[in-house]
Amino acid sequence: MKFTLEAQDGRARAGTLETPHGRVKTPFFMVVGTAASVKGMTVAQLRGARCQVVLANTYHLAVRPGDEAVKARGGLARFMGWDGPTLTDSGGYQVFSLAKKRTITPDGVRFNNHIDGRELLLTPERAVSIQDNIGADIMMCLDECPPAKAGKDAIAASLARTHAWEERCLRAWRGGGGGGGGDGRALFGIAQGALFEDLRAESAAFLSGLDFPGYAIGGVAVGEETADIRRIVEFTAPLLPAEKPRYLMGVGTPADIIASVRAGVDMFDCVMPTRHARHFQAFTRDGAINLKNARYAEDDGPIEDGCDCEACRTVTRAYVRHLALLNELMASVWITLHNVRFYLRLMESLREAILAGTLATVAPTLYPAQDGAKG
Amino acid sequence: MKFTLEAQDGRARAGTLETPHGRVKTPFFMVVGTAASVKGMTVAQLRGARCQVVLANTYHLAVRPGDEAVKARGGLARFMGWDGPTLTDSGGYQVFSLAKKRTITPDGVRFNNHIDGRELLLTPERAVSIQDNIGADIMMCLDECPPAKAGKDAIAASLARTHAWEERCLRAWRGGGGGGGGDGRALFGIAQGALFEDLRAESAAFLSGLDFPGYAIGGVAVGEETADIRRIVEFTAPLLPAEKPRYLMGVGTPADIIASVRAGVDMFDCVMPTRHARHFQAFTRDGAINLKNARYAEDDGPIEDGCDCEACRTVTRAYVRHLALLNELMASVWITLHNVRFYLRLMESLREAILAGTLATVAPTLYPAQDGAKG
Numbered sequence: 001m002k003f004t005l006e007a008q009d010g011r012a013r014a015g016t017l018e019t020p021h022g023r024v025k026t027p028f029f030m031v032v033g034t035a036a037s038v039k040g041m042t043v044a045q046l047r048g049a050r051c052q053v054v055l056a057n058t059y060h061l062a063v064r065p066g067d068e069a070v071k072a073r074g075g076l077a078r079f080m081g082w083d084g085p086t087l088t089d090s091g092g093y094q095v096f097s098l099a100k101k102r103t104i105t106p107d108g109v110r111f112n113n114h115i116d117g118r119e120l121l122l123t124p125e126r127a128v129s130i131q132d133n134i135g136a137d138i139m140m141c142l143d144e145c146p147p148a149k150a151g152k153d154a155i156a157a158s159l160a161r162t163h164a165w166e167e168r169c170l171r172a173w174r175g176g177g178g179g180g181g182g183d184g185r186a187l188f189g190i191a192q193g194a195l196f197e198d199l200r201a202e203s204a205a206f207l208s209g210l211d212f213p214g215y216a217i218g219g220v221a222v223g224e225e226t227a228d229i230r231r232i233v234e235f236t237a238p239l240l241p242a243e244k245p246r247y248l249m250g251v252g253t254p255a256d257i258i259a260s261v262r263a264g265v266d267m268f269d270c271v272m273p274t275r276h277a278r279h280f281q282a283f284t285r286d287g288a289i290n291l292k293n294a295r296y297a298e299d300d301g302p303i304e305d306g307c308d309c310e311a312c313r314t315v316t317r318a319y320v321r322h323l324a325l326l327n328e329l330m331a332s333v334w335i336t337l338h339n340v341r342f343y344l345r346l347m348e349s350l351r352e353a354i355l356a357g358t359l360a361t362v363a364p365t366l367y368p369a370q371d372g373a374k375g
Numbered sequence: 376m377k378f379t380l381e382a383q384d385g386r387a388r389a390g391t392l393e394t395p396h397g398r399v400k401t402p403f404f405m406v407v408g409t410a411a412s413v414k415g416m417t418v419a420q421l422r423g424a425r426c427q428v429v430l431a432n433t434y435h436l437a438v439r440p441g442d443e444a445v446k447a448r449g450g451l452a453r454f455m456g457w458d459g460p461t462l463t464d465s466g467g468y469q470v471f472s473l474a475k476k477r478t479i480t481p482d483g484v485r486f487n488n489h490i491d492g493r494e495l496l497l498t499p500e501r502a503v504s505i506q507d508n509i510g511a512d513i514m515m516c517l518d519e520c521p522p523a524k525a526g527k528d529a530i531a532a533s534l535a536r537t538h539a540w541e542e543r544c545l546r547a548w549r550g551g552g553g554g555g556g557g558d559g560r561a562l563f564g565i566a567q568g569a570l571f572e573d574l575r576a577e578s579a580a581f582l583s584g585l586d587f588p589g590y591a592i593g594g595v596a597v598g599e600e601t602a603d604i605r606r607i608v609e610f611t612a613p614l615l616p617a618e619k620p621r622y623l624m625g626v627g628t629p630a631d632i633i634a635s636v637r638a639g640v641d642m643f644d645c646v647m648p649t650r651h652a653r654h655f656q657a658f659t660r661d662g663a664i665n666l667k668n669a670r671y672a673e674d675d676g677p678i679e680d681g682c683d684c685e686a687c688r689t690v691t692r693a694y695v696r697h698l699a700l701l702n703e704l705m706a707s708v709w710i711t712l713h714n715v716r717f718y719l720r721l722m723e724s725l726r727e728a729i730l731a732g733t734l735a736t737v738a739p740t741l742y743p744a745q746d747g748a749k750g
Contacts, residue, residue: 069673073691
């Protein structure tokens with residue numbers, strides 16, 4: 001997987017990532033399709049919104065329909081009818097989000113899956129082979145994602161375990177089906193260390209020595225304050241190899257993304273645009289608004305002035321508010337179409353500004369620096 | 376509203392209906408968008424499926440957002456971002472479907488609405504003025520839709536009331552905002568009479584004398600057997616004025632539609648394509664199939680071979696089955712995209728066959744004569 005840097009503006013970077021399913025312009029945002037489906041959007045709508053990469057979840061796909069089944073159907077991209085680039089996370093996030101359904105051992109994580117309780121043992125080797133079967137262009141190392149509030153000793157112990165797992169993942173990947181990237185696919189390492197800068201530095205240094213095709217910052221947005229997220233991202237991003245793509249996992253608000261691009265991050269994913277839509281929250285460059293609010297009952301404007309999405313080209317705030325009030329299925333679909341395009345437009349604007357060297361002046365116009373619903 | 380007959384094949388007819396929002400080729404199927412929204416499809420997807428007319432519900436829109444609100448937003452077509460032809464039913468069907476929430480008086484129907492219990496009094500005059508506000512191209516008379524199992528005396532009494540209401544609707548429409556069709560919009564009469572041929576004949580004769588721009592057959596598909604539906608439609612359709620469009624309300628399965636087109640019906644609506652999709656039922660020319668069925672787990676074919684819909688061009692049965700098993704939102708969306716296009720393709724095929732004079736040989740190839748899930 002080839003990564004080419006095209007421009008820098010401060011620490012922010014613009015580049016191109018070449019995947020087996022096509023070129024991706026960085027920085028980019030991956031739309032989340034946990035079970036190989038983006039909630040509320042067809043593939044044509046994803047293309048219409050100029051989505052570049054779809055992210056799916058290893059744990060969820062391993063449970064249903066099973067990684068062998070995805071492989072038998074031609075792999076993730078073909079299975080979901082999206083013939084574009086994809087990324088799978090490793091299941092490490094479910095160590096955090098499904099904490100009550102799993103046991104951690106030095107060898108890996110044992111889940112009692114959330115659907116039928118059957119056991120799923122995720123070792124580093126198994127995490128790689130599952131992802132190899134699923135067939136995403138970018139795979140992620142198995143890591144442990146501890147809650148932000150854990151103490152330093154617990155975080156340090158978790159980090160040591162994660163590093164051992166990542167070494168095993170890399171070994172498995174190099175010896176595995178893809179032969180360590182000979183097929184153009186990549187395995188990314190994930191730096192952990194919670195809110196402790198010394199642990200983050202240790203993690204970045206350790207992983208940099210392993211020569212992964214790309215690097216992620218994990219363990220962020222798991223319960224900590226915005227200021228802590230920003231501090232850790234700004235601290236960690238520059239410690240990751242400059243010639244490799246940098247991916248901030250699971251973050252975040254448009255303001256978080258703008259700050260993180262400025263810190264040198266190239267890749268993002270987050271459920272916010274799709275999940276917020278299901279709660280009628282729409283993103284605009286003035287902040288998030290809730291379209292169920294009575295103030296929009298007679299608002300004949302689009303969800304966001306100047307937006308080129310399918311929703312803004314078609315329907316009004318008053319109409320979406322009417323649907324939201326009735327809990328009509330299409331309320332969340334229309335807002336999803338807007339929110340996803342909002343995030344993708346944001347990334348396009350950031351990239352253009354980096355290429356033009358105008359990021360410092362452009363960035364503040366794209367979204368309020370402090371999030372918070374505008375109502 | 377001008378209706379031009381272009382061809383007949385047996386009793387089946389092909390024609391053109393000119394509405395203020397464009398020409399419609401008959402016979403046609405109206406996709407149901409009860410609350411001014413088709414569940415699971417955007418306007419672009421409706422256009423992509425070559426939908427000609429969307430149907431919305433007077434009662435539901437009168438409750439939320441209110442007919443004055445729809446008018447203030449530019450009327451139904453503009454409100455929902457669909458700038459094409461629309462039809463509103465009169466609320467008469469809710470006399471049947473919301474039987475526990477309404478009281479019938481000679482003057483009209485009093486509803487305690489299903490959302491907040493507030494009273495909605497639907498008189499013939501009010502049904503017309505509400506629909507005039509909503510602004511659909513085709514409005515329907517207020518009628519009473521009695522259950523199929525009611526006795527003949529009750530049906531006869533209901534029919535007399537319905538006829539009185541329809542006369543009042545016609546008078547109100549002629550004296551109202553649209554000036555009785557001077558704006559190109561139409562009011563349709565609705566023939567009732569349940570399963571009694573003499574009452575159906577009486578209703579058709581009475582309404583024919585009133586010179587409506589179009590005529591509907593109502594009170595069908597409210598609990599009776601398929602054979603009775605077919606018998607009543609075949610009996611009633613030829614009794615309605617030949618130079619006016621004929622609309623069979625709320626029917627039905629593809630087999631019902633084929634039989635009814637052959638009986639001389641021009642217009643249809645039904646929730647089946649959208650509602651069945653939410654239960655993972657897909658229509659194919661071999662019958663309906665349930666895509667949650669394990670038999671599709673490894674089926675890499677499209678929902679229906681040869682279908683040109685967005686779903687069949689993109690995803691497989693195995694994939695939709697995976698989503699159905701997880702109750703993922705997009706399972707029903709993909710099947711909706713297919714089912715709606717299936718119905719619209721069916722109508723296109725029927726029209727082509729009528730124009731070519733080949734309906735008798737083509738019709739049996741379009742769907743099994745007897746419905747029933749294929750599994």
